[in-house]
Structures are given as C-alpha cells and as structure tokens.
Amino acid sequence: QVQLQESGPGLVKPSETLSLTCSVSGTSISSDYWSWVRQPPGKGLEWIGYIYHSGTISYNTSLKSRVTTSVDTSKNQFSLNLRSVTAADTAVYYCVKGGKEWLRTWGQGILVTVSS
Amino acid sequence: DIVMTQSPGSLAVSLGERATINCKSSQSILYSSNNKNYLAWYQQKPGQPPKLLIYWASTRESGVPDRFSGSGSGTDFTLTISSLQAEDVAVYYCQQYYSTPLGFGPGTKVDIK
Numbered sequence: 001q002v003q004l005q006e007s008g009p010g011l012v013k014p015s016e017t018l019s020l021t022c023s024v025s026g027t028s029i030s031s032d033y034w035s036w037v038r039q040p041p042g043k044g045l046e047w048i049g050y051i052y053h054s055g056t057i058s059y060n061t062s063l064k065s066r067v068t069t070s071v072d073t074s075k076n077q078f079s080l081n082l083r084s085v086t087a088a089d090t091a092v093y094y095c096v097k098g099g100k101e102w103l104r105t106w107g108q109g110i111l112v113t114v115s116s
Numbered sequence: 117d118i119v120m121t122q123s124p125g126s127l128a129v130s131l132g133e134r135a136t137i138n139c140k141s142s143q144s145i146l147y148s149s150n151n152k153n154y155l156a157w158y159q160q161k162p163g164q165p166p167k168l169l170i171y172w173a174s175t176r177e178s179g180v181p182d183r184f185s186g187s188g189s190g191t192d193f194t195l196t197i198s199s200l201q202a203e204d205v206a207v208y209y210c211q212q213y214y215s216t217p218l219g220f221g222p223g224t225k226v227d228i229k
Contacts, residue, residue, distance in 0.1 A: 094166075102168055103218075
C-alpha cells in the first residue's frame with residue numbers, strides 16, 4: 001500500500017523559504033512522477049509542480065520563479081522549497097503520487113502558515 | 117494555460133436524488149491520437165485530502181461506487197451522482213492533465229437538501 005507523509009515546519013516567516021519533505025512508502029520513488037499541490041484555507045486546489053527521479057521537472061507558471069523540487073532516491077523522499085513566502089502562501093500542502101496524469105495517492109497534507 | 121471552470125458553485129440535493137456537476141475547459145482536452153479526454157474528478161471531504169473518483173473523463177477508480185459516473189468530451193464534462201447518499205456530502209473538483217500546468221476547477225460543494 002502506497003503511503004505519503006509530508007513533514008516540515010508549520011510556521012514560516014514572511015520572506016523566508018518554505019521547505020517540506022515527502023516520505024514515500026510502499027513503492028519506489030523511481031516508479032512515478034511526484035507532485036506538490038496546495039490548498040489555501042477554505043479555497044481550491046493549486047498544482048505546484050512535479051518531479052521525476054531522472055530530474056525532469058515541471059512547475060506551475062504562477063510559482064515557477066520561487067519553486068525548487070528535488071528527489072532523494074536513497075531515502076525514497078522528495079522535497080519542495082518555496083522562496084520569498086508571503087501570507088498568500090499559507091495553505092495545506094499535499095504531496096501526491098503522479099503528475100503526468102491523474103493524481104491517485106495523496107498525503108494527508110500539512111498546514112503551513114506564513115506569519116511573523 | 118488551460119483554465120477549468122465548474123458549475124454550479126454549490127448545490128443541495130435530496131437524499132436519493134440525482135446530483136449533476138458541470139466542468140468546462142478553456143480548450144479541448146481530447147487528445148486526437150488516442151481519443152481520450154484528459155480529465156479527472158475528485159471528491160474532498162472536510163479535513164481530508166482529495167480522493168480520485170474518475171479519470172479519462174469516465175473511467176471509475178477502483179472501489180468507487182457505481183452511482184458516480186463521468187461523461188462528456190472535448191471541453192464540456194459532467195459528474196453525476198445518480199442517487200445521493202449522506203456520505204457524498206463533499207466538494208468535487210475536476211482536473212485536466214492534457215498539459216502542464218495541471219489545472220483544477222474551483223470546486224462544487226454538494227449538500228443535502
């Protein structure tokens with residue numbers, strides 16, 4: 001059974017970098033594309049981007065200038081860095097298996113609040 | 117970027133009645149080489165991550181009750197819940213995967229009347 005678990009700080013200061021890690025179990029990180037999706041409180045879903053273990057990446061045009069993702073195959077994890085955050089980046093961040101097609105398996109999500 | 121819209125924004129349906137949600141893409145998401153529509157539907161209940169219901173516009177995910185069905189082609193799609201159950205109260209999203217950036221509709225909230 002494939003499981004994903006997000007981890008990272010729940011509070012980030014404005015202008016700093018939001019860093020999250022997704023730990024994958026039940027399958028190899030080399031098996032698929034891996035995405036990040038976020039959801040501001042009470043709002044809809046926004047795809048942030050995906051990464052493949054080979055290094056292939058794609059980011060949402062709205063966030064492209066601030067986003068970096070990476071994969072650690074030795075730890076079966078992938079990560080998200082979002083730079084220069086503002087209050088508008090406050091959201092539940094989900095890591096998700098998939099990205100080229102439908103998004104089948106989601107983590108439970110982690111709420112990240114941007115506040116001083 | 118392909119923009120997804122949904123209607124209505126919310127609806128209330130009596131238990132056992134039909135619920136219909138519409139989704140529209142700003143350009144066709146039908147890939148001519150395989151005649152497949154690159155559209156998925158998700159259900160999200162409060163405090164939970166989204167759950168995949170349907171992909172390829174009409175293929176039900178394993179374990180999803182057959183009261184959920186998807187239809188449509190090109191730019192216009194529909195999710196139908198044939199007989200609403202109490203556990204179907206949720207927000208429903210459509211999503212295109214025809215091209216990046218992947219895009220979601222704004223969601224449709226379904227409640228019991």
